[in-house]
Amino acid sequence: MSASLLDQARDKSRVAVELRSVSRHFGDVAALERVDLEVLESQVIALIGPSGSGKSTLLRCINNLERVDEGSIHVFGERVGISEDSDRPRPLRDRAAAAQRIEIGMVFQNFNLFGHMTALENVMSGLVHVRHTGKDAARARAVELLERVGLGSKQRSYTLQLSGGQQQRVAIARALAMSPRLMLFDEPTSALDPETIVEVLDVIRTIADGGMTLLIATHEMGFARGVSDEVVFMDAGRIVERGLPQELFLRPKTERCQEFLSRVLHSGREL
Amino acid sequence: MMVGAIIWSWQIFGQYLFSSEILHGAWVTIWLTASGIGLGTCIGAVLSVFGTSEKRLSRVLYQTYTGIVRGIPLLVTLVLVYDGLPEMGLTFGVVQSTLIALAINESAYMAEIIRGGILSVPHGQMEAAKALGMHRTKAMRVIILPQAIRAAIPAAGNEVNGLLKSTSLVSVISMTELFRVTQDIFAVNFHPLELLTIASLYYITMGTAWRGIQSLLERRFGAPTASKSRMKIRRPTAQLVVTESS
Numbered sequence: 001m002s003a004s005l006l007d008q009a010r011d012k013s014r015v016a017v018e019l020r021s022v023s024r025h026f027g028d029v030a031a032l033e034r035v036d037l038e039v040l041e042s043q044v045i046a047l048i049g050p051s052g053s054g055k056s057t058l059l060r061c062i063n064n065l066e067r068v069d070e071g072s073i074h075v076f077g078e079r080v081g082i083s084e085d086s087d088r089p090r091p092l093r094d095r096a097a098a099a100q101r102i103e104i105g106m107v108f109q110n111f112n113l114f115g116h117m118t119a120l121e122n123v124m125s126g127l128v129h130v131r132h133t134g135k136d137a138a139r140a141r142a143v144e145l146l147e148r149v150g151l152g153s154k155q156r157s158y159t160l161q162l163s164g165g166q167q168q169r170v171a172i173a174r175a176l177a178m179s180p181r182l183m184l185f186d187e188p189t190s191a192l193d194p195e196t197i198v199e200v201l202d203v204i205r206t207i208a209d210g211g212m213t214l215l216i217a218t219h220e221m222g223f224a225r226g227v228s229d230e231v232v233f234m235d236a237g238r239i240v241e242r243g244l245p246q247e248l249f250l251r252p253k254t255e256r257c258q259e260f261l262s263r264v265l266h267s268g269r270e271l
Numbered sequence: 272m273m274v275g276a277i278i279w280s281w282q283i284f285g286q287y288l289f290s291s292e293i294l295h296g297a298w299v300t301i302w303l304t305a306s307g308i309g310l311g312t313c314i315g316a317v318l319s320v321f322g323t324s325e326k327r328l329s330r331v332l333y334q335t336y337t338g339i340v341r342g343i344p345l346l347v348t349l350v351l352v353y354d355g356l357p358e359m360g361l362t363f364g365v366v367q368s369t370l371i372a373l374a375i376n377e378s379a380y381m382a383e384i385i386r387g388g389i390l391s392v393p394h395g396q397m398e399a400a401k402a403l404g405m406h407r408t409k410a411m412r413v414i415i416l417p418q419a420i421r422a423a424i425p426a427a428g429n430e431v432n433g434l435l436k437s438t439s440l441v442s443v444i445s446m447t448e449l450f451r452v453t454q455d456i457f458a459v460n461f462h463p464l465e466l467l468t469i470a471s472l473y474y475i476t477m478g479t480a481w482r483g484i485q486s487l488l489e490r491r492f493g494a495p496t497a498s499k500s501r502m503k504i505r506r507p508t509a510q511l512v513v514t515e516s517s
Contacts (some may be wrong), residue, residue: 102404
């Protein structure tokens with residue numbers, strides 16, 4: 001076997017996420033239009049682009065919260081949402097679909113903390129109800145994670161007693177508790193006050209440094225540039241440009257990306 | 272109209288107000304209400320999951336069931352179970368028939384109340400549960416229903432209040448609850464006014480007591496976040512006092 005083939009094989013094993021010609025339409029609107037994307041393990045990808053460009057849909061399709069109309073998605077080599085056991089591919093049953101999501105953490109724009117649980121219970125919920133970890137072990141792990149996101153003192157707080165930034169950090173700890181191999185951040189700071197954005201971004205930065213595979217949809221250009229290995233610019237459901245952060249931000253190749261960046265960067269958001 | 276002498280007897284009123292028959296009748300009324308609501312909530316919770324299902328067939332089945340059950344008066348359901356079902360070879364005793372009729376009737380109403388509660392839980396809660404790897408049934412059980420039931424407490428409390436009084440209907444199949452007991456007594460002593468006054472006082476008292484319990488429940492479960500956040504506001508005040516005194 002030649003060296004290049006060996007390299008290819010090794011690379012293939014390191015692919016975390018692979019989208020092949022994925023399309024998703026809502027009525028006449030194409031949220032995703034034949035999107036191809038490959039993300040390697042431990043890569044941090046920032047998704048940027050105007051609102052409605054398909055960033056959220058892309059993330060939601062990866063963990064099957066949104067079905068795909070055409071194309072295929074593989075996460076760690078496994079086809080997402082579709083059973084390929086029989087001759088005719090069919091949607092996975094609910095339980096199998098749920099099992100696929102265990103290794104994929106997701107953080108939402110609106111936090112979505114469970115309203116009837118304390119911060120600690122929120123972080124424990126996945127361990128207790130999905131991983132069936134014992135209560136004591138789950139609690140110990142949850143306490144450790146809350147401390148890691150700087151909220152050790154908020155264990156017993158309910159959602160409404162926490163600021164937006166604190167809620168989002170609890171939500172991140174809740175996702176981390178499942179020890180996911182891949183995490184999806186769907187505009188994690190878009191619903192936050194400017195002063196609390198920083199505390200959330202700092203937490204995400206430490207996760208990125210830890211070597212986990214991350215896909216982050218964000219409007220924070222400075223953060224995207226600093227944290228990511230590669231930046232993907234989307235517009236109208238397509239991936240328009242992909243590149244290293246310093247190149248894409250300083251020398252965007254496409255006109256649409258240039259236009260977007262100049263608009264965003266001149267509207268007060270500093271790089 | 273004939274106006275006779277006032278025949279109200281305080282003696283009869285006093286004799287039966289706390290008599291063991293009446294107290295027993297009131298107790299039966301209480302446990303019938305509790306069982307009706309309890310069974311109704313359990314069955315209704317399961318039904319409401321069908322009612323909020325993504326599958327059309329589930330929703331149609333749900334609507335058919337609640338439509339039929341809520342369309343039939345409780346009185347008719349009671350007689351139907353007690354006198355009608357034996358024709359199909361299904362014979363139940365008085366207590367069984369009562370509980371079956373109450374359970375069927377309440378399940379439809381409680382299902383609607385819980386369905387309302389489920390719809391009040393933001394969609395993001397289900398998505399977050401799914402994202403953690405919970406399947407639909409698990410997410411429903413540990414994330415959605417606990418919040419839905421909390422949201423449904425005011426409406427459910429109202430249902431308890433209604434059923435408390437509707438249980439008087441079961442007297443028609445000779446279930447001896449409060450109303451039936453009073454009827455049995457005044458059929459013998461010919462003092463309906465005194466005895467019905469006593470029954471009414473009991474219904475009012477039980478209803479009032481329930482209102483107290485309901486407001487306690489609402490404070491405990493209704494809005495965990497809101498009530499706990501009041502504590503949070505109090506805490507800085509306490510700290511202020513400490514710093515001033517030191």
